[in-house]
Amino acid sequence: MEELLEMPFDEMVSLLPCRIRRTLARGMNDEQSTAFETLRTSDKEVIKTHRRDVPIVPQFVGKRVSVYNGKEFIEFEIKPEMIGHFTGEFSMTRGDVKHSGPGVGATRGSKFLPLK
Secondary structure, eight states, X not given: OHHHHHSOHHHHXXXXXXXXXXXXXXXXXXXXXXXXXXXXXXXXXXXEXXXXXXXXXXXXXXXXXXXXXXXXXXXXXXXXGGTTSBGGGGSOSSOOOOOOOOOTTSSSGGGGSOOO
């Protein structure tokens, strides 16, 4: 990990996956750049952002980030395994559906059952 932090930025970028290299090479838009710099330099305990397309680099490791998933902010800590991914990959937008048994009135036979 220390080796990655000491490495020049251009050299470190060459070790990242293609999608991240492309994002960094083409340059980020203003909102992405602002979020990237905030993540890199902020000393806040938790950094809240709506930006799901910010690439995770070694300078972010150990920081707590809260990313909006469309409904709420999902908080997580950036770990070394997350380098080379986007922030949105760790804030799921869709949840698991858990179905239970049918309710009263769901079938023809249950129409005449008492509620209690």
